[in-house]
Amino acid sequence: MQTFDSSKHLIGLDISQYQGTVNFKKIKENGASWVICRTYGTDHRGNGDTRFEQNVKNARAAGLKVGTYYFATPKVPLDLQDARNQAQQFIDKIIFGTGNGNDFGDLIPMLDIEDDTGHVGEGQSIRLLKVSELIQWILEFRRYFEDATQTRLGIYCSSFFWNEQMRNGLPTANPIKDMPLWIAEYTKYWPDGKKSPNNFGGWTSWHIWQHREDGDGRYWGCESEKVDLNYSLSLEAICEKN
Template sequence: MRYEKVLTLALASMGLLVGARAEAGLLGVDVSKWQGYVNWNAMESSGVDFAFARATRGNDYDDEYFVRNMNGARAAGIPIGPYHYSQPATSMNAYSDPVKQDAINEANDFVDAIQPFYEQYPGSYLRPVLDVEELPTSAEVDTVSEQKTYLSAWVKDFNSVVQERLGLDVIIYCNSNYARNYLTSDLSSFDLWIARWTYTTSSRPTAANLGIWDSWDFWQFSDSETIGGESPVDGDYFDGTVDDLQAFIVGAGPLEGDYNNDGFVDAADYTMWRDSYLAFGDWPADGNGNSVVEQGDYDLWSANYGEAAPPSATAVPEPVCVLLLAVGLASLASPHRQVSGHHR
């Protein structure tokens, strides 16, 4: 990880960072086979904080660079998520069962491709995305109203498979035209990745661009950036901080034994346990959740000592002092100070 990124995160964790970087959004890219071999280390060095990669298209095409992109971004410490390019059926009646089956087939193909990544490396990947930028064009579905009904039902059927198999809702990617005209209002509960090319991050999407949504989470601001040696590449923006991005990372929960929640199980967590030993109530060091800080919480810390969150968790370690650890462990032989239990 770049020195400046580590420094930024360290300052933010101490509440010392003020000004533009603390409040600014994050830079991202999205890629597919059209970018070929992406140098993800160069992307990270260029300031890329997140990415998306195409996994599948329709129900019979897997992007040949998908696996390489997912593994390369993860190795470089960049949270990356998969997206599916949807191709709603164009030859079926809008209200027939084959429409539902088409969405289910595409969703199953998508999940087959992405599920192994979430299972093998929890905490490394962003939630999946459904890319919506094609309309049904059959004679039975040719008015805006019919296309809107058809496409919205298709999206919900697709998501039902992802939800059933992965326990996740998709993020919807679409442009302003689709957001305004082709998706029903009940889809506004999904997180939005809006495509609106202004070629500058200073001209953000407004309410007029969002249709059924009242806010966006990700924004594709350009289709022709030069980033990390890639040109052209889609430029993206996340409307939040590094901490905010954690909400979109699958399996990025807290580490057991990480009582100060800094992403590392270290001597500082032992100190928190020691200082609240035998305290009753909702203390951070009550790792097993039985409302008292006791030996079981120490055992949990000890079993996980040295563990760190995945690179995507972006936590910054506190300095680990070997002497502190040795002294702390030795103090186990001494009587423990009892602390009055209460909520901090």
């Protein structure tokens, strides 16, 4: 992955209802350029993140660019109609939040793929799918989303998830490696001297890097004690939606 240089990267936060009431003006004043707001977490039965719509409105009013993400919970056994249903749920929530059927956010929308063990019902864990099945599910979600919105879809994941929990990861020919990558890899776990996130799954660069899960929420205007912190290479890179 590209070597990190804090002077050349922009700061962004990912926000959900767990941050409580958020002062987005303070986020902007403290140096962030953008936020990514959660649409749905692990529970897809209701109306999703309870603060999404308000977060989108307030973030934009503060002059921040706004992106969206959706926590995937694929059914087991593999069900491609489920992928289409979840993609449509993501689309509907974004439209409801932006108030415009042609507005899918300022940034590349992101599909969150990670270990959901302990968060979903028995028989529903993403880890019960074969790697090939998970890839099929992601590809169908992506196809449906991009066809319906004419907007490029990115993916959030960690090197640990792919390399360890997904049975030693994927081959270099990974068919989703062209999806813009939002990588989760926390510097607090790095050995001395490490300068950049790991290559994995065929990806050799990232669009967004979530480097902390324990940022000072109060400093950043959040009601919560902690907030995730991210870097982007440039606004142009993460706004490249088509």
